[in-house]
Amino acid sequence: MVAGETSGDLLAGRMLSGLRPALPDAYIHGIGGKHMAQHGFVSDWPMEKLAVRGLFEVLAHYREIKGIQLALRDRLLKERPAVFIGVDAPDFNLGLEAQLKAAGIPTMHFIGPSIWAWRGGRIKKIEKAVSHILVVFPFEEEIYRKAGIPATYVGHPMAEVIPLEPDVSAARAALGLSGNAPVVSILPGSRMSELKYNTAAFIGAAKILLQREPNMRIVVPMAGEKQRQYFQQLLADAGLQDVRVMVTEGQSHTAIAAADAVLVASGTATLEVALFKKPMVIGYKMMGASWHVLKHMAYQPWVGLPNILARDFLVPELLQDAATPQALADALENQLNNVALRNTLEQRFIDMHHSLLRNTAKESAQAVLDLIGKSAPGNVTRVSA
Template sequence: MALVAGEVSGDMLAARLMAGLRPQLPNARFHGIGGPRMIEQGLVSDVPIETLTVRGLFEIIPRFREIKGIQNRLRDRLLAERPAAFIGADYPGFNLGLEEQLRAGGIPTVHFVGPQIWAWRGGRIKKIQRAVSHMLVIFPFEEQIYRDAGVPVTYIGHPLAETIPLVPDVGAARASLGIAPDARVVTVMPGSRMGELKYLAEPFVRAAGLLARRDPGLRFVVPMAGEKQRAYFSEIVAQAGLDDIALTLVDNSHTAIAAADAVLVASGTATLEVALFKKPMVIAYKVMRASWEIMRHMGYQPWIGLPNILAREFLVPELLQHAATPEAMADAVWTQLNDTAGRDRLAERFTEMHHSLLRDSAALSAEAVLGIIRP
């Protein structure tokens, strides 16, 4: 079996699927490209997952030849080896092109997490029809979209809804971080990728500094994806002259979210994690200016944050590109911290969202894959 994930979120999704497949295929061998979670499940990764991680439209240009070379080498290897199936975990720019070539060569293909054709680039449905033998979707409204397009599809729920408890243990999270139960905590999540940190670390740090001026007792918790990210973020804090604020860098993002009273978070899968932890949040997003000028004209809906997309309304604030200033972010987080009634309403809505996404994703995704390799 061959699998490719290009980002942290895809690594988590694919590992969940592998865990569901293992009891049914105890002797299966997995190889491709993935991260630590997939490797824990037995994947032999041809290259480190970080090699594929690129953010934005123009940011990929300097690395296009390198990434295209990885794709071509993997394609040639898989066409020679003939795996039982290829599973692409998200990362559609890379995986759909690979899947199209593999399927044309007679290898069944599964794409895990439908590309957001409902949000932008709807024309990709034609490529999906050619590339994908079976689509696994994680949001309930997606199933009908692919069914109408003639793409075999299974709604499996979102794996995060299974791993995050319906009622998070705030006290345990704070105790593990050495934070008092009555402290006010803001969790700051500028992203797991260096490309995100490049654009968001400094404004997020400065927003934290502004909040600390308003309430010197505030505690800030910042989950970091690795040592490189930790070192970069620490340097930004030092450059901003904010070493004196109560800021703690941690490894576990879920503990950091569970401990929070409010969260400042980069747009992406992390926004859904925050919603599943039932936390008020402010979503921010910044990329290269040229990428933004193109992307802002390509969207089909007014929201970019997953909680707002699922709710079909602005449940939480979104500050995008030029609007994502330290002052605006600090003001929005401050409002979230002090709006008790709003926090209760959000918790209720996010609990409903959690239930709608809760399925046995490992079993359902494994069943769909087995249906392809054992028709």
């Protein structure tokens, strides 16, 4: 299995929670993180090596990433695993999957690339690369089946993990937050490249909010120690070494559950915020050259998953030059104080949650077993993911 970032690790971990009981002796390895490791997964390379986003940012790391891909390919061609499972990370996984499938190794891709949002031409590449694709949004199954690609809608794992009624009081207690002061959580991204481009504007917005509401508390969950240290240094550089700003390692769901509103970078985290039924502002910045290319490749006006699913601008999206500290702070203040808006968002997010709720662990695991055929008890199945 190969998962290229924190969100993919979470998704793959959910799949493995259903797959491991059926294949207790399987050797499951590749590239992944701590959630996969909880189910006996062995990571051959650090997942962080693949956690790079943006066209030109990837180019800077191309040689190393390509070297990893080729080394893994050569190993798997010799090993001939029962199945290779690529978890998201399409730019890395689809090319690898195509070579493995051509060699007769079954391939599965978990989470269909967003061909409905941009780069729709990739569906031909996907057809050549995958034996079966698992999709997490209801409308995707028909798209892939019409293209002749076996597909199964398994629901979104986060819809199971996140409760329909989050416990705000418990989350605040877990973070040591007390009183009735407003709480804003800030999620600038899990990749170092995202922190590099998003943090300055996000910190600037936090400073403005704290000036307007001195009792406010800011919670910033970081994906790992490296990210936490980097963010705290940027806080210090911005002169925001403030007791009202709490930076945690992990605990992103606790931070979201505790919040009155969330400032979040575009990506899977936006859906997590929606499933916690929280008002949000989506902000995102990237290298200027990447932005000028990508903004002309989109098929629809939305980038945030909640807006894409709703087919509407439910929550503000402030991207690139529009993501100024002032604009982000103003939009967040509206999300905090507009009661009618908050009530509307809560109901829309409840409906969204129900539409995405399936037993993803069970259904994704069954799809894997159907693809490879469950081995007899006692036999060792090698699964590369």
